[in-house]
Amino acid sequence: MQGVVQSVAGLPGLSLNGVVIALFDIFILSLRLGSFLVAAPFFGSQMVPLNVRIIFSFLLAFFLYGWVEIPALLEYQYALLVPVIFFEIVIGLTAGLIFSIAFSAAALAGEKIAATSGLSFALQVDPSTGTQSPVIGQFLTLFLLVLFFASDTHLIVFFHMLNSYAVLPIGSILQVEILYSAIFGASNTMFQNAVLIMLPIVGYILLINLVVGVITRSAPQLNLFSFGFPITILSTIVILFFSISPLANMLVDIVADHADVLADLILELSNGRE
Numbered sequence: 001m002q003g004v005v006q007s008v009a010g011l012p013g014l015s016l017n018g019v020v021i022a023l024f025d026i027f028i029l030s031l032r033l034g035s036f037l038v039a040a041p042f043f044g045s046q047m048v049p050l051n052v053r054i055i056f057s058f059l060l061a062f063f064l065y066g067w068v069e070i071p072a073l074l075e076y077q078y079a080l081l082v083p084v085i086f087f088e089i090v091i092g093l094t095a096g097l098i099f100s101i102a103f104s105a106a107a108l109a110g111e112k113i114a115a116t117s118g119l120s121f122a123l124q125v126d127p128s129t130g131t132q133s134p135v136i137g138q139f140l141t142l143f144l145l146v147l148f149f150a151s152d153t154h155l156i157v158f159f160h161m162l163n164s165y166a167v168l169p170i171g172s173i174l175q176v177e178i179l180y181s182a183i184f185g186a187s188n189t190m191f192q193n194a195v196l197i198m199l200p201i202v203g204y205i206l207l208i209n210l211v212v213g214v215i216t217r218s219a220p221q222l223n224l225f226s227f228g229f230p231i232t233i234l235s236t237i238v239i240l241f242f243s244i245s246p247l248a249n250m251l252v253d254i255v256a257d258h259a260d261v262l263a264d265l266i267l268e269l270s271n272g273r274e
Helices: 002-009 017-039 050-064 078-117 135-150 153-167 176-218 224-242 244-272
Strands: 123-125 132-134
Touching: 017 050, 017 078, 017 153, 078 132, 078 135, 078 153, 078 176, 078 224, 078 244, 123 135, 132 135, 135 153, 135 224, 135 244, 153 244, 176 224, 176 244, 224 244
Parallel strands: none
Antiparallel strands: 123 132
């Protein structure tokens, strides 16, 4: 890059040193934000085109230019730029994966609820991934997405990402073990949150199945498929309707907890950087 700058500076009538350096700085600034947008929920889904994510990351980097302190990367050799680019991408991907795991908890709980209630056959194409998933899982995922934006948690997340430039300057060498532990910890939390979401609903469905089993056992003329499935499906819909408020509070707490996890991760990385 330094050779490119020197060659441009040698052209007669052109003084593009500042332009090349500014474009390179904006590129470095966009790595952390761009990788976060690729891995984050909604922003990294197929609902947002790739060119929109690229433009949005460069716009954020443009507004950060002049506010974030950027080291003189042009004085580095090419081999020294590789770890800088690598750690910038890893920080953004880790932050995005933390919230993708939070949204996966709602999808996992929805799949288990659908499998228990007999709605696992009701599949629909998920617009975020392009694959088929149960309707209840998509309902909980979209519900969590609405709460994510309605509670302004996305603003808190972007604040932590922008604040990471002050806490973790560009060019800092990080401990990758801290990133691994954060991802595995978020994965463990995903299963715990999924159990907390689905356990009350699955418990009610289990009681309903027991009642249906007793009725069909006492009256064999009542077919399980014509009598039990409609009752189970309707009961699941009614339970979900009356569980909207508790589910909303639980899902808001989940995204808020993951925002705190992101803030703690950035603080821990700042304490463990070299």
